[in-house]
Amino acid sequence: MELLVARQPIFDAQLRVCAYEVLFRSSLKNAFDGSDGEAATAKVISAVFGSSDSDRLLAGKRAFLNFPRTLLVQEAASVLPPTTTVIEILETVEPDAVVVEACRRLRARGYQLALDDFVPQPTAHPLVPLADFLKVDFRASSPEDQKSLANRFRGQLHLLAEKVETQEEFRRAAKQGYEYFQGYFFARPEILSARQIRGNKLNYLRILSELHHPELDFDKLTALLKREHALAYKLLTFVNSALFSRKEPIESIHQALTFVGEDAVRKWLSVVGLLDLTSDRPAELAVNTLVRARFSELMADRVGLSSRREDCFLMGMFSRLDSMLGRPLEELLKGLNLHEEIGRALLGRAHAGDRLADIWKIVLAYEAANWSEVDRMASAAKLKTTTLGVAYTEAVTWADTVCRQ
DSSP, rough: OOOOOEEEEEEESSOOEEEEEEEOOOOOTTTTTTHHHHHHHHHHHHHSSSSSHHHHTTTOOOOEEEEEEEHOOOOOOOOGGTTTEEEOOTTOOOOOOHHHHHHHHHHHHHHEEETTTTTOOSOTTTGGGGOEEEEETTTTOOOHHHHHHHHHBBTTBBEEEESOOOHHHHHHHHHTTEEEEESSGSSSSOOOOOOOOOOHHHHHHHHHHHTTSSOOEEEHHHHOOOOTTHHHHHHHHHHHHHOOOOOOOOSSSHHHHHHHHHHHHHHHHHHHHHHTTTTTSHHHHHHHHHHHHHHHHHHHTTTTTTTHHHHHHHHHHTHHHHHHHHSSSHHHHHTOOOOOOHHHTTTTOOTTTOOHHHHHHHHHHHHHHHHHHHHHHHHHTTHHHHHHHHHHHHHHHHHHHHHHH
């Protein structure tokens, strides 16, 4: 049985991640032949959430998990811990007596319930008294409906605005009383035409640009690092850490760069520079960017492009520069010494035969849990879909670990 799992963050009003909606292949056709629906359903859920991979994917946060009617009435949730599971009841589920009774039993067992894609109802919804969260789709509802639902249920249920795509929508939802937020608003650029890049961020861009010359100029890189005391301090702390066994400490930036070597310098400074560039942004922006970078790098190995691992890593690393700096991505990429193929992939202008663009499309489709596209592209690349799932989980684990450290 091949399973694919992705995660999408759910934020509170302070832009802290409080949970992840965990999306997996929603169709049971790969696991269910019609003979034993309850066993097949439990097998799918247990395979996704009953392993160490679920802990790595959730990073200690709660999981919001979609439950269609079959999963509800078969009580498939019983294989999941109620303290960390929120059961999302899809809008397609008819709240008849059987479903209502199943939800009552779930509540009695300690599970929290969320009503997905909720819209204004002409009559009282029978599941509202049992729900803990109300999820309002900001793409499928009008601002008037969003406000009406907030006024009606604020204080009664936890209001969650989903598919929030812009900072303006986030601010409006927060003002209306929504407590939780889901969507890519945290990673969408808010670009102001007259906005200037702050001095320290501009210097980071210069450092990142210098890092990606074919041959590093350690003298020039040293001069740039001397302007960023915090980054230079981190570098010296890194090379003098227990990771390296040295009798004598390294005390100069140039010596540290030489000791670490070109490949390690490129990756280490790219990652640390990214974390500093996003220091005034939601922390999940850095995590999401690092997941993309590592996932792209791992995909290079899987499709026979190991020689382009560095380019694939950078492709992911620079994919959110516009969100970090508030400037158009095309403008920012022009100032970096990146391989042209990276820019073409990120800007959607790939040439025929651009292999990096193929990897990038897979990464984006997986991130969005667009499983049909993932299947199609994986087949074209002669990859097993399970290979993608393993690589994604490894990328998530690596990114979470880097950001914690």
